[in-house]
Amino acid sequence: MQEQAVNDDNAKQSIIFNAPVPNNAVLIVVDVQNGMLNENTDYIPGAINEFINNYGSWFTEIIMMRLSGGDTSIYPAERNGKAGAARVLSNSYQSRLVPPLNKIKCTQVKHKSSTDCNELINILNGRPAYLCGMSTDTIIYPMLACLQNAGIDVSVVYDLTATTVGTAIQVAMKPALIHLLGADKVVEATVPDTAKPLDAVSVIMQAS
Numbered sequence: 001m002q003e004q005a006v007n008d009d010n011a012k013q014s015i016i017f018n019a020p021v022p023n024n025a026v027l028i029v030v031d032v033q034n035g036m037l038n039e040n041t042d043y044i045p046g047a048i049n050e051f052i053n054n055y056g057s058w059f060t061e062i063i064m065m066r067l068s069g070g071d072t073s074i075y076p077a078e079r080n081g082k083a084g085a086a087r088v089l090s091n092s093y094q095s096r097l098v099p100p101l102n103k104i105k106c107t108q109v110k111h112k113s114s115t116d117c118n119e120l121i122n123i124l125n126g127r128p129a130y131l132c133g134m135s136t137d138t139i140i141y142p143m144l145a146c147l148q149n150a151g152i153d154v155s156v157v158y159d160l161t162a163t164t165v166g167t168a169i170q171v172a173m174k175p176a177l178i179h180l181l182g183a184d185k186v187v188e189a190t191v192p193d194t195a196k197p198l199d200a201v202s203v204i205m206q207a208s
Helices: 044-058 118-124 136-149 167-181 198-207
Strands: 026-030 061-067 107-111 129-134 154-162
Touching: 026 044, 026 136, 044 129, 044 154, 061 118, 107 118, 118 136, 129 136, 136 154, 136 167, 154 167
Parallel strands: 026 061, 026 129, 061 107, 129 154
Antiparallel strands: none
């Protein structure tokens, strides 16, 4: 198990992660693409990049999932043009990984929907997985269920997930994730409040 804190001075105000990680674990970064960004999610690429810089060596492989080639007609018309899967699928720019994550050495896996997980399951080959990324409600949650149903030992780094529709939904997703996976599989990576949207800080404080 990997369980240690980053001790250098630069990490004192950065992400803190103390979860026990199995030696053969894989980090899966889900759909951090241009089309997912808005005021509720724009801190996530930087937070995940910092997490990988500090803790990426704890994982045997980093997989970047990219939503691509899916059918946009399955999404509600009112979502057209708004941050989310429909916008990601609308053109090549919106589908690009957000810098600096597009520069990280990783395995890239394309998927057409939140439940299109066969290639990912084959790559994992039974290894435990930790998910982070976007969007918690529409992609992360169903993907976790798919992996769990396939027999994968899967966890979610909750603080490194976000939803495009706002902080209240993100906060509400935590008990749903615990109900799905168990409390020990919904792990924390403390992100400084200065990195989060202002409404995220206030809503989280009210909920705690």
